[in-house]
Amino acid sequence: MSSDLQATVALLTRTPAVLDTLLRDLPDTWTRRNEGDGTWTAFDIVGHLSHAERADWMPRVRMVLQFGETQTFVPFDRAGAERESPQASLAQRLDEFARLRSDNLGELRGLNLKPEDLERRGRHPALGVVTLSQLLATWAGHDLTHLHQLSRVMAHQYREAVGPWSAYLGVLKCAGHSS
């Protein structure tokens, strides 16, 4: 495995446990509140990550390897998390995400990708030609985008409570670009 792919897999492997450590049994103040109408809670973010495990990453890896640029990826529904077991508890969503991620990384390892495989190309419905290397890096970058969003959504719940210190907390200045 190339060092880049090792770094990607190292991060992807850790994310479910990071979210579990942060969110399991945390008071609802932190996990069930959003940033306003139409925005996401921590609970929503975990559902979205599971939806992406099912619908986005490995299905697209398979398409690149099987069809190259000749077939376009199925567009990813960013609101798909709303259909992702809405009745589940946060603990159940965390378990589900961990299971899906573990299964997907098992499949990825089983592909035994070589450096030349990472240059193989697929076709994104909006972005055009992309490489397998870019797809895998984006899988990790997507985890980080939602960790970034999650810390912002949680900090939002303390916007008033911190009083004048809000001027010093950079996370409260974040404009929501990572929703």
Add this chain to the structure above:
Amino acid sequence: MSSDLQATVALLTRTPAVLDTLLRDLPDTWTRRNEGDGTWTAFDIVGHLSHAERADWMPRVRMVLQFGETQTFVPFDRAGAERESPQASLAQRLDEFARLRSDNLGELRGLNLKPEDLERRGRHPALGVVTLSQLLATWAGHDLTHLHQLSRVMAHQYREAVGPWSAYLGVLKCAGHSS
């Protein structure tokens, strides 16, 4: 303990394990690179959090309880992390942060703060009069600011690797307000 204080302590308790789960043994690609001159790596962020455990939070809690508004907090040196065991490994910094946080939360619990204590006032060198409640909320908000920064610093390392997907990754649009 009030429900607000319980929520604060619940988050503060988890942060060291969250950082440990994310960062321990992660490749240097993620942990030893910054966002450019004068910016911080993951390694620096963990050092800064330990420095704040020593110099900021509990010392200020003690000042509020002992002196109220009559003594001004010692200004916090945000660059103090540079003097925080520069030769230590990341694993040692993670251990140190966990130990300091655990000790501080033990001391906080031992104070057995009542709701009326949370309204007690102290004096910040720049912000003026603040309450103990605001100080404790800011301790948690500071954790989230640095989790937000950390996810951004890490994502920065994949800015090129994700190719055209950079347009979709909100964390890459973050302007660095949380450094």
